[in-house]
Amino acid sequence: MQVQPYLMFDGRCEEALAFYAQALGAQTQLLMRFRDSPEPPAGECSASAAVPGDKVMHAELRVGETTLMASDGMAGGHPVFNGISLTLSVASEVEARSRFDALADGGTVVAPMAKTFFSPAFGMVNDRFGVSWMVLADSAPG
Structure with missing residues (x-):
């Protein structure tokens, strides 16, 4: 079993991936954009404003021996990372x-x-x- 952090960057995911590559030597292992999805968005994504196709739907970032997952999420707010470090x-x-x-x-x-x-x-x-x-x-x- 694994527990892996999944970070939502609210439209700044690609910028975050580049920052962590520079700051931590992290490597992007996988990057999927919303436009690459073979299925239309479901659930909360479909109810939200349309997410631009070039935004990151899912990414996996390798930091040392750890994989972080990340996304632009459903644009429309500011990410809040309270209560976790x-x-x-x-x-x-x-x-x-x-x-x-x-x-x-x-x-x-x-x-x-x-x-x-x-x-x-x-x-x-x-x-x-x-x-x-x-x-x-x-x-x-x-």
Whole structure:
């Protein structure tokens, strides 16, 4: 069994995929656009305003050993990512600081990168899309 985050970017999915490729070295594994669907939208999608065909219906993004799923969703609002954070665990303090700074570009630092009792480098940031991240370096063996 797996639990995989599915992020709805409300029309900014392609921009988010490019940002995460640059900031995290993420790779887009799959990208399907609404225009490529062999079936008309169902449920809430059919009741909403027409979604432009070039928008992302579904994408899979590989970040290290994790797959995130993403979509433009049903345009018409602003994505809200309250009550959840994605945690990025990296091998070194240098990488933690680098990834944190990349995610913070255009975003909001919630807790600056600092040494803690559980990590040599830990920080919290909301990226430019509103996704909450906790970035930490693995503790040195001891």
